[in-house]
Amino acid sequence: MSRIVLPAMAGLSFVSQWALGSPLSSGFLSSLPGLLDISAREATISSSCGTSGQASCHNTTSVSNLCCFEAPGGLLLQTQFWDTSPSTGPSDSWTIHGLWPDNCDGTFSENCDSSRNQNDITSLLQDAGADSTLDFMKEFWVDINGNDESFWAHEWNTHGTCYSTLRPTCLPSGSPDGTDAVAFFQTVVKLFKTLPTFTFLQNQGITPSSSKTFTLSQLENALTAEAGVKPALTCSGSNLNAISWYFNLKGSIIDGQFVPINSPESSSCPSSGIKYPLKSGSSSTSTGTSSTPTSTGTPGSLPSKATVHAIRSSGSTTGGLLSLGTWSTQTLATYTLSGTASSFTMTSSKGSCGVSSGKFACGSGVTSTTFSAISSGSNLLLASGGSTTFSSDGVPSGSTVFDVFSGSSHSQGYTLSIVGS
Incomplete structure (x- = not known):
């Protein structure tokens, strides 16, 4: 996906703020029980940073401890896909693209430390006991061409190695090699669970359809009503296919406080005639939320x-x-x-x-x-x-x-x- 240079971040206001594991508001926090559950089962990494410091991109003085202050990549994008040709992931959920650390002025760095590259993410997570994170990734972090392992490795090697708060010297003493990558994938999964884009739209009466079209204002207003901030939507032609949720960060990417902000980037979709296409196996053709779901396949047959x-x-x-x-x-x-x-x-x-x-x-x-x-x-x-x-x-x-x-x-x-x- 192409990257867009964004305007400077000065003057952004905080809409709300929350920590992974510390619910402070509704909206973004609608899925936190699942987040807390996964933390209880497999969270063994702690930054010891706390969340009382300045938010990334909002410091007024120089910060020397970049283990507890994300810089220069303090503008975080949680990106999701709506893949329909071919379809990926469940028919009633968007899927994970990644979590990118852009610089506060909209520029960005990639492939920051090849010495920390990982190419077998499955084994890495299994060895760390992060089985539930891996299981979730297999369902919700999937590659359109079926190359999940390469996709995960790309996201870590290209973007994850650029987080200052994940440098090996910032991790607890004695951490095994790859702990930085394990923490990255755990955080991405936790954050994604608090951003149920499909449910946000569904709650506002917008569901995938083979015939309906929507205006950009309808989509943006629906998401803002649910989440409290406006994301950036991406279209392929007239088809809605990606979304970016924006944050600043207080503390470490491992266990810090994410501060949701309005997207500084404009959506790339047309102003009207936007299609929210069905995934394979979907059955909804209306924008209502009260219609009864229809099972797929031959009546009486059992889907796998x-x-x-x-x-x-x-x-x-x-x-x-x-x-x-x-x-x-x-x-x-x-x-x-x-x-x-x-x-x-x-x-x-x-x-x-x-x-x-x-x-x-x-x-x-x-x-x-x-x-x-x-x-x-x-x-x-x-x-x-x-x-x-x-x-x-x-x-x-x-x-x-x-x-x-x-x-x-x-x-x-x-x-x-x-x-x-």
Whole structure:
């Protein structure tokens, strides 16, 4: 992707600020439970920098400790793709491009330290015990040509080696070789989880379509309403295909406080007639958020990969299942289904899925349950013990999630629709 030189950053105001692991606001923080969960499982790296210092690009005096102050690349871009030809990633999520450290004046450096290049990111993360980060990357950080490993290596070698706060001398004493790269990938994944672009647009009534078009103002206003800051959108012709979210940073890239800012770059899309195309396997053709999702494939057939959506008694869809098996309105998990519609097992990135004492859950310690799928109109409904009824103690919104129970013994009832991805 080409890079654009940006204007000087003086005079930018802070819209909000938050740290990886310290929720301070809604909007950008709608997915923080997942972020905190991944931190608890595998975060073993600490910068000891704190977040009380000056934000990058906003210092008024020279800063000597560049282990705790990102410079010169203090303008951070979290970039995402919406790939449709061919499609990459889940049909209801954008995918990761990278996290780039541009200079405060809009210039940038690349390939800053070839001695720290990595070419086997999978082994690096596995050896570091960062398996959940790797699992997430396999689903949400994917290359359009199928060369994920090369893509990940490129992002680290080209951009990651340019972070001053990730220099080996800034890491805890005794850190193994490659710890800097492990910290980079963990941070990129954590940050991406707080930026559910698909959900942001969906919450404002904008979903992929084979026929609808949108104005640039519609898209930008929708994203600003959800996140509190305006990102930069990129189009290929009239097709929406990329987005950049901008930040300054207080502290280290490892565990610092990201300060979201309005994009200093103008979107490259036309002012109107913008298409938000469907990914392969998508079924939505409207801009509403209340329509019932339609399963892909032959009615009654079982997809091998799917998201699970919650359909309430009114017929409206309200979120669906996360990877732990909880009900949420955040970006849904992709499940692997093994078997046939009459008898199959489910797994998520967390592990096997099952129902125990009436509670649905997924994880490494969960005993797998055999489920079935029952056709109902255009939907393929998940059934446990032959019943398609599930219930919870409340309706999720924002970062609030609820446990899922089989049957109707809890106050909020719904069915779960299997939507192929």
